[in-house]
Amino acid sequence: MGEASTIAVTWRIRLRAWWEGYDPLEYIEWRDRADSESEEPELPPSIALPKTMSLDELMSDEPTTREAGGEGAAFDFEDEDEPDPVWPRAKMEVSQRVFGRGFIIPGGPEHVIDIVKSLGLDPVQSVLDISMGLGGPGAAMAAKYGVWITGYERNPALFEQSASVLATIKSGDQVRSNFLDPETFDLPRKKFDAVLSTESMHRVQDRIALIGKVRNTLKDWGQFLLIDYVLPDESQPSERLMTWLRSRGEPVTLWTRQQYEVALSNQGLDIRVIKDESGAHVEMIRRDFAEFVSTLNANKAVTGTEIGKAALMDLAEDWSRLASLLQDGELQLLRFLAMKPEET
Numbered sequence: 001m002g003e004a005s006t007i008a009v010t011w012r013i014r015l016r017a018w019w020e021g022y023d024p025l026e027y028i029e030w031r032d033r034a035d036s037e038s039e040e041p042e043l044p045p046s047i048a049l050p051k052t053m054s055l056d057e058l059m060s061d062e063p064t065t066r067e068a069g070g071e072g073a074a075f076d077f078e079d080e081d082e083p084d085p086v087w088p089r090a091k092m093e094v095s096q097r098v099f100g101r102g103f104i105i106p107g108g109p110e111h112v113i114d115i116v117k118s119l120g121l122d123p124v125q126s127v128l129d130i131s132m133g134l135g136g137p138g139a140a141m142a143a144k145y146g147v148w149i150t151g152y153e154r155n156p157a158l159f160e161q162s163a164s165v166l167a168t169i170k171s172g173d174q175v176r177s178n179f180l181d182p183e184t185f186d187l188p189r190k191k192f193d194a195v196l197s198t199e200s201m202h203r204v205q206d207r208i209a210l211i212g213k214v215r216n217t218l219k220d221w222g223q224f225l226l227i228d229y230v231l232p233d234e235s236q237p238s239e240r241l242m243t244w245l246r247s248r249g250e251p252v253t254l255w256t257r258q259q260y261e262v263a264l265s266n267q268g269l270d271i272r273v274i275k276d277e278s279g280a281h282v283e284m285i286r287r288d289f290a291e292f293v294s295t296l297n298a299n300k301a302v303t304g305t306e307i308g309k310a311a312l313m314d315l316a317e318d319w320s321r322l323a324s325l326l327q328d329g330e331l332q333l334l335r336f337l338a339m340k341p342e343e344t
Contacts, residue, residue: 014313023240023321079307084157086249090311092134092161094302098292098315102136102169104158105199106284106319109140116196118273118337119223121145125193128217130182130210131200133158135166135175142174150192152180154203182210187217194223199333201228202252208263215267220342224269227277227335231256238330244321257334264338273337278326281333285323289316 017027080089087104095104121127123146129138132151142149153159159179166172182204195214201207214224231237231254237245245252255263257274264271302308325331 014317018313018316018320023317023324084155087155087157088311089157089161090307091315092158094308094311094315096134096136096165097302099288100136102134102139102165102172104133104136106281106288108288109136109143111284112137112140113144115198115227115335116141116194116225119194119225121147121194123147126150126191128152128187128192128195128214129198130180130195130214131198132162132175132177135162135172135177136169137196137198138175139166139169139172143171147174149175150178151175152178152185154180154182154200182206185213187213189216190219191217192222193219194225196225198225198227199229201226202254203248203250205251205253207255208267211263211267211269215269215340218340220340222340224264224338224340225335226260226264226338227333228260229254230260230332230334232329232332240321241325241330244318244325244331247318247321254331257332260334260336264336268340269338270341271336271338273335275335277333277335278329278331282323282326285319289319 013028017023022030083089092104096102099106100108121141121144125147127138127141127147127149129149129151132138132153135151138149138151141147151162153162156179159177162177166175166177183206195218197214201210204210211224218224234256237254245254261271261274302312322331326333
């Protein structure tokens with residue numbers, strides 16, 4: 001959602017629209033049409049949350065009797081003079097409140113362990129994560145398998161905060177945090193047993209070159225786990241998808257499944273698995289926000305400040321819009337597992 005539309009729509013309308021599973025602007029347009037037309041128009045696409053409390057209870061200023069969840073009673077939100085256009089501090093803090101300490105995407109440690117179990121990790125292996133974020137996924141792998149993680153993050157704000165976040169997470173000291181410029185950085189040859197890229201490759205402009213660097217840094221029989229958003233086919237993206245793309249705050253280029261298959265194969269990687277994770281991702285988004293909402297009014301940790309309240313609604317609307325796109329098939333989340341054959 002753009003800045004102008006965010007200002008024009010009040011907090012309570014935004015909250016009601018999100019709670020019912022609608023994009024706020026689409027919801028308001030529908031409501032206006034319903035008031036002016038003789039027959040009620042069709043409702044816009046929705047992605048409703050599992051309901052653990054009523055909307056009135058959620059919107060109430062009175063604390064509920066539910067137990068507060070998460071770590072800490074409140075976040076110390078502060079205004080930033082020059083916030084990062086993609087990851088301002090308030091968005092980082094709210095994301096961790098919703099998804100877990102060190103996490104900026106849904107799923108949490110259990111999901112990380114589930115998606116990497118096919119890699120067969122053990123303490124003697126070396127792992128590279130080129131989508132480190134704040135380090136939560138890497139710390140989860142380190143805690144489960146005893147591996148050391150070399151992490152790279154391309155967003156300056158996330159990278160800047162990663163060290164302090166990792167210091168507070170179990171096995172966070174086994175994640176080495178580095179800044180990544182995907183267009184210029186290089187990697188040592190045959191260094192890693194496994195490389196991961198999770199929901200971030202669509203932000204890289206020259207991803208063919210990056211995939212080539214991944215191949216070169218993999219050992220023989222090393223594995224590349226790539227999870228990314230893709231277009232379902234080569235047709236023109238829908239206007240709803242274009243609205244989501246424009247809200248990213250940075251250049252984004254979506255590929256199709258076939259483009260990833262060609263790019264991986266052309267770099268000499270043997271594709272072993274391609275799995276559609278769209279449905280599971282939608283459920284994780286719904287689950288994580290539902291669990292967060294169930295404790296929201298118990299401590300006012302986020303909604304007690306205007307900065308936190310605005311960051312929550314921006315985050316919730318963004319993930320709700322994404323879930324709706326995935327649910328309606330306008331976008332897909334695919335998991336690719338590729339292996340580097342032995343070089344002769």
